[in-house]
Amino acid sequence: MSSNVPRLVSTLQRRDYLGELLDNSRWLSAQESASRTAWYNQLPVQDKSSELFELEMMLKAIVCLGNPMNHPGPPRRDEIASGRNFAAVATAAAEIAARVVEVGRRLSLGREEEKGFLRYLESVIAQDHVRYQMGRSSLAQDRPESSLPVLVSTFDSLKDVLSGLSELPHLSYLHLTSALKLAQREIHRSVFFDPLAVLEFRREFDQLRSTGVAAAVTKSMNEPGRRVGTLAVLSLMRLLKYVECVEQASREKAPRGVILGWFAVLRSDARALRLFLKRDTAAWISDGFGKEFEHLSPLTIGVQFDELAEEFSKLRRLKSLVGSLGDQLGLEVRKTFELQLPRIDDDVSQEQLTEAVGPAVAGLKVFLQTIAVLLASEFDPEVEASNLFSDYVPLADRAERLRRDIWMFQQVLRAFVEKAEGTRGMGDHWSSANTFGFVKELVRYFRAMGYPLLRYSDYAGFDEFMNLVDRLREGDVLEVLRLSKVVEACRAFSTQLDQTFEAISRREELVGVPFDRKEAVRTLKLLLKR
Numbered sequence: 001m002s003s004n005v006p007r008l009v010s011t012l013q014r015r016d017y018l019g020e021l022l023d024n025s026r027w028l029s030a031q032e033s034a035s036r037t038a039w040y041n042q043l044p045v046q047d048k049s050s051e052l053f054e055l056e057m058m059l060k061a062i063v064c065l066g067n068p069m070n071h072p073g074p075p076r077r078d079e080i081a082s083g084r085n086f087a088a089v090a091t092a093a094a095e096i097a098a099r100v101v102e103v104g105r106r107l108s109l110g111r112e113e114e115k116g117f118l119r120y121l122e123s124v125i126a127q128d129h130v131r132y133q134m135g136r137s138s139l140a141q142d143r144p145e146s147s148l149p150v151l152v153s154t155f156d157s158l159k160d161v162l163s164g165l166s167e168l169p170h171l172s173y174l175h176l177t178s179a180l181k182l183a184q185r186e187i188h189r190s191v192f193f194d195p196l197a198v199l200e201f202r203r204e205f206d207q208l209r210s211t212g213v214a215a216a217v218t219k220s221m222n223e224p225g226r227r228v229g230t231l232a233v234l235s236l237m238r239l240l241k242y243v244e245c246v247e248q249a250s251r252e253k254a255p256r257g258v259i260l261g262w263f264a265v266l267r268s269d270a271r272a273l274r275l276f277l278k279r280d281t282a283a284w285i286s287d288g289f290g291k292e293f294e295h296l297s298p299l300t301i302g303v304q305f306d307e308l309a310e311e312f313s314k315l316r317r318l319k320s321l322v323g324s325l326g327d328q329l330g331l332e333v334r335k336t337f338e339l340q341l342p343r344i345d346d347d348v349s350q351e352q353l354t355e356a357v358g359p360a361v362a363g364l365k366v367f368l369q370t371i372a373v374l375l376a377s378e379f380d381p382e383v384e385a386s387n388l389f390s391d392y393v394p395l396a397d398r399a400e401r402l403r404r405d406i407w408m409f410q411q412v413l414r415a416f417v418e419k420a421e422g423t424r425g426m427g428d429h430w431s432s433a434n435t436f437g438f439v440k441e442l443v444r445y446f447r448a449m450g451y452p453l454l455r456y457s458d459y460a461g462f463d464e465f466m467n468l469v470d471r472l473r474e475g476d477v478l479e480v481l482r483l484s485k486v487v488e489a490c491r492a493f494s495t496q497l498d499q500t501f502e503a504i505s506r507r508e509e510l511v512g513v514p515f516d517r518k519e520a521v522r523t524l525k526l527l528l529k530r
Contacts, residue, residue, distance in 0.1 A: 015223065017230040022203040027194050036192050039144035040204055045107060053205040054245070055103045056195040059151075059187050060268075061261030062096045063196060065089060066180035068173075069271075070264040073343030087171040088345035093180065094162035095257025097155045104152035108145070144192040151193055154186045198272040201234050205241075216376035216383045222311050224288025225318055228281045229379055232322060235273045236372045242266040243361050243368065250357045253350060259357065260344060263337070270333045277326030285315050321378055325371050332367045334526050336360050366397045396509040403504045403515060408524045410497040413490055420487045465493045 025033055045051055064070045068081055076084075141147035161179055165171050187194055217229035246262045289312065293301075301308065340360035342348045348356075369392060373385045385392050505515065 014226075017227050018207075018218070018234070021201050021230060021234055022207050025202075026197050026200060028192070032191060036144050037203075039192075043107065044109075048107070049205045051103055051107055052202075053241070055100060055107060056193060056202075057242075057245070057265050058096050058100045058103070058258070058261055059193065060195045061265045062093050062100070063180060063184045063187065064264035064268040065093050065096065065261060066177050066184075067264075067268070070267045071344050072260070072263055072267075072337045072341035073346065074338050081173045084173065085170050085345070086173055086176040087166050087168060090162050090166035090171055090176055090179075092257030092260045092344060093176075094159050094166055095255040096261040097159035097162060097183075099255070099258050099261075100155045101152055101159060104148060104155070108148045108152060141189075141191040147190055147192040151186065151190045155183070158183055158186075198269070199231065199235055199276060201238065206234060206238065216380035216388075218379075222289070222315065223292065224285045224315060225379065227288060228284050228318065228322065229375060232273070232277065232281075232375055233372060235269065235276070236368055236375070239266060239270055239273070240365065240368050240372070242269070243365050246357060246361050250354050250361075253354075256350060256353060259353065263341070267333060267337060270329060274326045274330045274333075277322045277329065281322045282319055285319050289315055318378060321374070325374065328367070328371065331523070331527050332364060335523050336364050338526065339522050362397075366401060370398060370401070394509075396513065399504060399507055399509050400513065403501060403510070404520045404523065406497055406501050406504065407515070407517075407520050408527065410494055410501070411524055413494050413497065417487055417490045417494065420490075465489065 023033070028036065040048065040052065068076075071089075141150060158179070165175060165179060184196065187196055217226055217233055242262055242265060246259060246266070249259050249262060293308070296304070296308075340363070341356055342353065369385075369389050373383070373388060373392075376383045376388060504510065
């Protein structure tokens, strides 16, 4: 295209989405945000970024722990929450509250002790009106330095309540959640320290984690792509930070509840990110492209039709990528929590928990780094993974994951062929809801598993085969009724997958590393149960 042709609207007014996401809070006004920033900049605490991050994420953890969906261990499909004993969860929550108090006191620089002295005076003064005035003044939250001690004091009391509840022979879900709802209310009342918002970030501890991947995302050709990419990579960096905090807490033999707290916020945020990738990104991309299109005159559309078509193609590919990454994220998190970690109330020692945590977070770290690189390379094909992560996962770990995913892909493919072969000669039976629903489900599995493989492998035939699978859509009834061509293609591609699997197994980094078929089977079952 000639250089004198005006560029698209999307490249004329480039918004700083990274800055907006780091600086804009859903709870803080502009004045409150400025006050918090000033407090943080003047805070004379060593490693204050990590300290503040732990404080706010432990606040979030105690609320996330109240949701059984965030608990590790195999799902309790045959049990109802009202009949379970939640004493072990109360113990974990008490240990999280204790960590909030510990870190909060360091960040409040001893001011919480002054609040404690005021509470003592309240208890010994006889005049009620004086006690009321002192109590009201002790709850002032006009500045961060006065807001934090109030929160610390509350959690100091909450710790004692939860410890007492944990000693009951049977603690009901109702009584546990009643206590945790009070904690949630107090967090929301904290003017300057309320982290209970999904997919929200803070410049104090998120920006340094995002520079490498965000630099790749800023090279995007359009506003919708950069908006989606920036939020996605910030979220992935946050999940990786949780993983590192789990590793550190495990190394330092932190209380069991603290480790479980990190896992609870990880699962909660991973679920929110999965929903964003699967549901919200499509609306963001389509709405963003639509707004750009509306700003163009008919003449400009004609002149720039090729550029518009290219932009549309890139956005459609980005939508497919992030959607499949959302599927993969859900599967990987379920595998980590349901197959590799014990339940909260399992009778396991600290050492046994540490032994389970190690491989669980190692595998999750491999996955999160891999999809972050996939996403960054979608915007900048020249990006180097080693420049994004100083501790990028070993080549053997990535090769082992690729080998596992190809094996799973092959099993689903074989199931499709067997199902299709069993329907030959059945004619209109393919139009039945059950049979056609099975085909649609398999296509969805193919998209979830095959597209990421296509992006990080360069094996011939993936692109062509995925295009063929795309033709199996709900409205394409004729293609469903004439499955012979599709079945033959699936059978041929299955043979290619066999060859690919063997080729990967012969790689130098996998020499002497047997294929863990049991782990692959367990992971595939999770995929099929979703």
